[in-house]
Amino acid sequence: TPILFLVIDKDDVQFNKSLYSCVYGFSAGAWTIWRPVLSSLASVVPNIVVIVTTAWLIVIAARVTNRAGDKIKWQGLMTVIATAVVYCLSVLPVGLFHILG
Numbered sequence: 001t002p003i004l005f006l007v008i009d010k011d012d013v014q015f016n017k018s019l020y021s022c023v024y025g026f027s028a029g030a031w032t033i034w035r036p037v038l039s040s041l042a043s044v045v046p047n048i049v050v051i052v053t054t055a056w057l058i059v060i061a062a063r064v065t066n067r068a069g070d071k072i073k074w075q076g077l078m079t080v081i082a083t084a085v086v087y088c089l090s091v092l093p094v095g096l097f098h099i100l101g
Contacts, residue, residue: 009030047087058077
């Protein structure tokens with residue numbers, strides 16, 4: 001969150017107007033607390049969203065198939081679950097790297 005960078009230490013942000021880029025120094029003492037917290041949020045929140053929406057989609061699919069008198073298709077169910085699991089596992093190394101590093 002760029003606003004947080006300016007709030008914590010406005011002198012730690014360097015703007016390069018020729019390249020339209022911004023460099024953050026992370027030299028303020030507050031970053032020792034905020035950096036792991038923000039990294040954890042950036043790693044955990046997307047996974048929680050994927051898990052919740054997967055469960056929600058399965059519940060909706062089960063309700064629709066029950067109303068129609070059919071059974072839920074296992075291929076579709078396994079595809080949704082496999083996609084969510086693969087996504088969560090794929091972002092795990094990057095999340096751990098940002099949290100621990």
